Amino acid sequence: MTEMRERIIVALxxxxxxxxxxxxxxxxxxxxxxxxxxxxxxxxPEIVTKLREMGFKIFVDLKLNDIPHQVEGAAREISxxxxxxxxxxxxxxxxxxxxxxxxxxxxxxxxxxxxxxxIAVTVLTSIHxxxxxxxxxxxxxAAQVERLAKxxxxxxxxxxxxxxLEAARMRELLGLEALVVTPGVRPAGSDAGDQSxxxxxxQAVAAGASHLVIGRPITGSDEPGAAVDRIVxxx
Ligand code: C5P
Numbered sequence: 162m163t164e165m166r167e168r169i170i171v172a173l174x175x176x177x178x179x180x181x182x183x184x185x186x187x188x189x190x191x192x193x194x195x196x197x198x199x200x201x202x203x204x205x206p207e208i209v210t211k212l213r214e215m216g217f218k219i220f221v222d223l224k225l226n227d228i229p230h231q232v233e234g235a236a237r238e239i240s241x242x243x244x245x246x247x248x249x250x251x252x253x254x255x256x257x258x259x260x261x262x263x264x265x266x267x268x269x270x271x272x273x274x275x276x277x278x279x280i281a282v283t284v285l286t287s288i289h290x291x292x293x294x295x296x297x298x299x300x301x302x303a304a305q306v307e308r309l310a311k312x313x314x315x316x317x318x319x320x321x322x323x324x325x326l327e328a329a330r331m332r333e334l335l336g337l338e339a340l341v342v343t344p345g346v347r348p349a350g351s352d353a354g355d356q357s358x359x360x361x362x363x364q365a366v367a368a369g370a371s372h373l374v375i376g377r378p379i380t381g382s383d384e385p386g387a388a389v390d391r392i393v394x395x396x
Contacts, residue, residue, distance in 0.1 A: 163371070226250035
């Protein structure tokens, strides 16, 4: 059985200096770090290499969405950096997701690296049904999440990002092998901040999450390592 410590992905939504200091504190405490748009666009691809060289697995969360040729190229470059997981928007369509998988497989093989898992973002949790209607998508966000998750499965990606409240349905739809990555995780008794659809780490895993993206409850703590230990002992 996978241990809670192996499931935690710490989101480093900070500047590079803070990110590297956090990474040093978290060595031996977690396996995964997430580099999102803010850190990546500020520091460039080297931040992925630096964190990887410290021994972490890196989740590059840039939510790719472009024509298949461009996404295949981006997937090749992300894979060459040694990322272990990266995101694409399922709304970019089947051919685009297939291009991401192809780029990741080919490039990692050429470089002799492990092939990163491609993870599809379905509907951002910041989007409401009204927002979907405004961009011409009829029906509920729940229906759209399911439609895009099925498309992602057909395209051959390895998993999806979703809220903990959608994790059980995603697990049912995608099967036991799929990766189900959930942000919006808050340890019992901690501040929810701007997250609204939240669950505790144990609840998220019970619902079917394979990985938990946790940011501020760890990165905002005076003792990030101890915050991880508390989450692990809770779970
Ligand atoms: O600090 P916190 O634990 O809220 O961070 C959660 C991380 O997950 C952030 O990096 C945020 O961008 C990401 N995320 C999210 N909700 C989504 C998708 C991603 O909070 N629906």
